[in-house]
Amino acid sequence: MARETSPPPRLGFCCTFIPDADPAHRTLKAAKDAAKLMNLGTVTMAHLQRLGPAERRQKLEDVVRHNLAALERQIAWVAARPPLERLLRMASSLLPGYTHPTAMPLYAETSLRTLIETGLARIGERARAGGVRLSMHPGPFCIIASCNPNAQANGIAELEYHAEAMAMLGYGSGWHPQGAHVNIHVGGREPGIDGFRENLSLISETARNLLTVENDESLFGLDAVLRLGERIPVVLDLHHHWVESRGAYLEPDEPRIQAVIASWRGVRPVSHISVSRESLLPDHDPAALPDYAALSESGHSWRDLAAHSDLMWNEAVNALVARHLAWSDFEIEAKGKNQASVPLAAGIGRRLTGALAA
DNA sequence: GAGGGTCAAGTCCGT
């Protein structure tokens, strides 16, 4: 397959859509209802367990139906945005309790399976027709290597759930098809990188073909995860790297960027960006990159600095994203979701237009 | 409808 034309740059928000403050939402409830329509929900396993068989089945089906419809609305919204914004991280709550004993038997029933399979197939087609790049990022419980065999088995099952969902969306064969991926962290200190690499043999080919591994802020930084780059694409989180390295911002010409690109083996990489919370930085110059040493000295803990902001308030970081877009797409990990990613994309769009005009 | 306890899960950091 020839790759003469590289795909266009993309950035997007993660999991949850936040509606604009709209005068049409005259009450708080109206705003909440608007958000509910666009976002995936869930049901607790404890609640499901308390219900009788018929109600239990109905409740799960209701949530799944809602989630399929909400995901389709999210993708339709993203597809209607400018090409730069056509990327979405999907919420893991799509099929609640898929690997939990309370819900698992229900997912085995033909009627629910058919509902899910037909729904996801249509949603995947819609994403591809709309040029929307999709990903998932399972929670911290999804680890493929742990000293606790039970935790490891649960983690692998959780990864397989994400891979199955991707497969039903139409991304089930080949190396990160259309850039689709399921991104996780290395996990605990032990068995670490080597355990992670060994356990790649324990997961399905579909999951291996979708998997990516991200540098974290403490145990497994960029250099550590690049040791997996021969097997698995590396997702570079610039904010994690800043925290882990105590203040380093990578530029696109940094040699390790080439190693990250190589790890994706022909697929356009995805990276993550976020910034420390606005509240920690009342006097910070939004035009300068956050200064880890200075913030640390003025009393901000490692944990505080690692936490994410609501919006992409720092213009220097935004400019850094614009530079890195030359080689990578971006997931914007801000608490304000689309309220952060849309203005960021607009700023970058203006920057690109300006560069062309100049 | 608001308020508050509860929720499947691993691991680390800070107190």
Place this chain on the structure above:
DNA sequence: ACGGACTTGACCCTC
């Protein structure tokens, strides 16, 4: 020892 952070605060019951 325990709460918070991370993936993401939502869900569900009671009043």
